[in-house]
Amino acid sequence: MTFQKFELENWQSDYEQTVRFNLADSTVDPVTVADLIEGGKDVERIMSVPLYYPEVNGERGLRGLIAGLYDGIGSDDVLVTVGASEANAAIVDALCEPGDRVVVMEPGYRQVWGLALNRGCDVAAFELDAERGWAPDLEQLRRVATPGTRIIYVCNPNNPTGYILTEEEMAEIVRIAEDCGAWIVADEVYRGSERLTERETPSFVGMTDRVIGVGSLSKSYGLSGLRIGWAVCTHPELADLWRRHEYVAIATGRLDNHLAECALRASTRERLFDRNRTCVRRGYELFSSWMQRQDGRLTALAPMASALAFVRYDSDLPSVEVGDLFRRKASVLVAPGVFFGREGWFRINIGMDTGYLSQALDALSPVVAELPNALQR
Ligand SMILES: Cc1ncc(COP(=O)(O)O)c(C=O)c1O
Structure with a gap:
């Protein structure tokens, strides 16, 4: 029997230390020990x-x-x-x-x-x-x-x-x-x-x-x-x-x-959830205004929860190739949709610091604009 590797985690371990912006994971801006205690x-x-x-x-x-x-x-x-x-x-x-x-x-x-x-x-x-x-x-x-x-x-x-x-x-x-x-x-x-x-x-x-x-x-x-x-x-x-x-x-x-x-x-848990929801909500606003500037090349349904956005792109390129393009040309790591069982999509994290997220999204825009030319649907 051939071993099925954990493609998503393998992709992250291979590349997350090599890019300027890592949007491939699924957490929010991490809490420090000082924030916690x-x-x-x-x-x-x-x-x-x-x-x-x-x-x-x-x-x-x-x-x-x-x-x-x-x-x-x-x-x-x-x-x-x-x-x-x-x-x-x-x-x-x-x-x-x-x-x-x-x-x-x-x-x-x-x-x-x-x-x-x-x-x-x-x-x-x-x-x-x-x-x-x-x-x-x-x-x-x-x-x-x-x-x-x-x-x-x-x-x-x-x-x-x-x-x-x-x-x-x-x-x-x-x-x-x-x-x-x-x-x-x-x-x-x-x-x-x-x-x-x-x-x-x-x-x-x-x-x-x-x-x-x-x-x-x-x-x-x-x-x-x-x-x-x-x-x-x-x-x-x-x-x-x-x-x-x-x-x-x-x-x-x-x-x-x-x-x-x-x-x-109880009190800390509530505080951490508030913080998390603030990250998720702020990140989503930034993400959705960026999406509106992509001239319809990308579509996404608004997530009800999580710091994640699952995005459909307008090209027949396999999602791993799209992920590779983003990584090499924009130094942004996203998670290819095929690793979740869906080709034609990629997942990005929107829960990190908004300055970081907005720089990462700006870096992605020109590469997104090139996608339809790579291979028309
Ligand atoms: C649905 C789901 N389950 C489990 C995990 C594993 O998380 P951890 O081992 O960090 O608790 C993840 C991480 O991305 C996840 O998204």
């Missing part, structure tokens, strides 16, 4: 953390705070992982056997897609439809979620489109999962980055029995450098993830656990 008490606590291994499944205090983000979850139902990445990897390894059907959203973050292929699973997709504002094709989901399907992986809010499922759509996904006996793996790392509302996107956790919620401090909290994520689940299968965690990481960082506790304190 609040006052002398925090400083004292952080300075006195013994740098020994933390509890293998995550420090109890942190697990308690994570549990508090969900209905019906206790601190023993939480496994703290090295980002949501480790949680997703442990889930696929623990739940899937070769030949199992795994269904993913497309376009989507293709970690579970690639992990499932590497596990020898039979991977199918259901589409988010650009013609309907990125609403999911749930009839297609019903068709591909055949009896015995092991996992339905949903990313809500979605990466790369920023689409937020309606409560009716969530309920229908739950019905489909229950009918075919699948686990819902709910990757909810963009909850808290809503652009149009202050209301946090609801979780799938608690909506049905067989659900694993995946979260992270990387995106809506602006703390990707902490490398703290989690899986929550009320079933014994959580221990199967924990057994994988012991092999892969033993534990997350103890200092990271303590800083994560600061981030999840």
Whole structure:
């Protein structure tokens, strides 16, 4: 079996240090330690953390705070992982056997897609439809979620489109999962980055029995450098993830656990979400006024959440070639759409410092203008 590499992450590791402007990732302007901690008490606590291994499944205090983000979850139902990445990897390894059907959203973050292929699973997709504002094709989901399907992986809010499922759509996904006996793996790392509302996107956790919620401090909290994520689940299968965690990481960082506790304190969490939504909203305004100056060569639907814009370009060039052009000619790194399962699109980050974003977009404009000449549709 050939190894399916993680194309998006590989693209970023190869090039993100070589460009002037990196718009290929999916976080907002990072929070500093000074931004995170609040006052002398925090400083004292952080300075006195013994740098020994933390509890293998995550420090109890942190697990308690994570549990508090969900209905019906206790601190023993939480496994703290090295980002949501480790949680997703442990889930696929623990739940899937070769030949199992795994269904993913497309376009989507293709970690579970690639992990499932590497596990020898039979991977199918259901589409988010650009013609309907990125609403999911749930009839297609019903068709591909055949009896015995092991996992339905949903990313809500979605990466790369920023689409937020309606409560009716969530309920229908739950019905489909229950009918075919699948686990819902709910990757909810963009909850808290809503652009149009202050209301946090609801979780799938608690909506049905067989659900694993995946979260992270990387995106809506602006703390990707902490490398703290989690899986929550009320079933014994959580221990199967924990057994994988012991092999892969033993534990997350103890200092990271303590800083994560600061981030999840109610007042700090609210402050970080406000900051995140400000970055997302400011970035979107800048991005949409730049789009209006591109003479219709690019189109995009407004993201409901996340610091991401998924952009359609007017050329038949493959998205990796478009990404290469942007990188070589403008020194701007974007993420090619094919890495999310959609040719003809690219994803950019709009959540960084607005000065940086506006310089990067200005650098892109002349290369965008050349695109239709490269190959007409
Ligand atoms: C949907 C989704 N899940 C998981 C991850 C992994 O994030 P981390 O490991 O930083 O928590 C990402 C990162 O881009 C993502 O977009």
